[in-house]
Amino acid sequence: MSHVISADLTTERLVLRSWTATDVAAVLDASSASQSSQLAVLRPGLRPEHWAGDFPSDGDRVIAGLLATQPEWLGAFGHRLVVERASGLVVGSIGLFWPPTDGVVELGYGVVESVRGRGYATEATAALTAYALSSPEVHTVQAGVELSNPASVRVLEKASFQRVSADQETARYERR
Template sequence: MEQAVGECVGLLGDVTDRDWEGSAAGRLAWSCRETAVHIAQDLIAYAGQLAGREPDGYTPFELSLEEGAGNADAVRVIRTTGALLAAAIRTTPRQVRAFHPYPFRSANREGFAAMGVAEVLLHTHDIAEGLGVAYEADSGLCDFVLRRIFPHVQPGPASWQTLLWATGRGELPGRAPVTEWRWNNNLVIDTERLTLEGVTPAVAHDLATDGDAGCFEWLGGSPAEGTRVGAGLMFKQYEDGVHRPEWTMYVLVRREDDQALGAMGFHAVPDEAGRVEIGYDLVEAARGHGYATEALRALSAWALAQDGVRAVVANVERDNTPSRNVLTRAGFTAVAEDTEQVTYEMTDLRGE
């Protein structure tokens, strides 16, 4: 956050003598002055959401500049509101989520950080374009934004150009122009004892790296090997452009102590017949307490509630008795088997 704001303030601070009011900000309907104020408004709004732990809506306040404030004053306000958001991100516990509408009505501190950085990078670009100033955002910051809140966007050859294209501000060879867009915060699903946290490509990349905890505190110290393998496969789907944010891996987090117990998720999007395959893996210390069964019921119920989904399928080795018992307790039925594995299925029981 500090880096993005620092680059914005450095660039805009050198051009405060220009006509911000009379210059349109890139492709926006706003002037450069209005866009600068908008940056500050978003930064303080995000800080307010996190600080207030707002669960259901926006904090009801609005920022405005004092009458007579100049362009240099607007830059000062951007610097200050950026510092406030950075402080809110640093001091907000990992598990806290606050209201944001897109698309699942909440975001965690990483989500708000990515949204704040996106606002700064993109609107600095708009203002720079309007004033005729060269600007290129740091590629690391662009990767940070893309991997956290644009999980549906396939990476391109250069992250800055990809971010501009994904937000309707530029072209990317081989891809159609973008005319409508939204970023995408991760989905979370609550059960009695757990929170199932949707894994972003950023977290998947970290989890797939041996020795990295992926921002979670794991029961027993580290994720199971199956979780790392699954995270690697998910990140490959993201790189290939076939990843869909909801049909992803979820980390199972115990709410009483914020310990990560394992992972569960879908191998891919539902097929043409409305079938989607699910898999799961728990750390050894979490087994035998019903956590997998609880999470499997919740995630399968969520999947079956989505349009066009008619069955959740799981394939398990014949000799994996504990996993087979989990499926049975969760409400799955064995529907096929061969010499190596048994196929279980939970179907849509709504009579459609």
């Protein structure tokens, strides 16, 4: 059964907008341009004005590469750009690794360094998790986190995730 595709998710301070093929291409092109000054010269204006100065991060580049090979992740339950409502700037990305397996879907998130500490990752995580759990196909949202990243641990805890396992380096969290 497929869940109804929805528009952008809007929170108090953010808009979670689905990635498009154009977004993917822009991130991949910008990544290539940053590695090749020739391309930057050949393609002026490559970097969209609506990106925060430090977007895309390395994680966003990885996601764009995955989305280029997994276009089914571009749907409503896939990956989204995190847009700051006040400025209209793209400040990160968040996503679900759809489709769920036995009712469980994995979540990943990140915001650029320039906006960290404002609660955006928690706000986005709570909103996308609630959206995922609204699907009849999902009963649990999971996320893994490196214990060396206490800010990311706090994001999950503040978004009502519970730790279900841990080893020396990583922990698994879930929300039902």
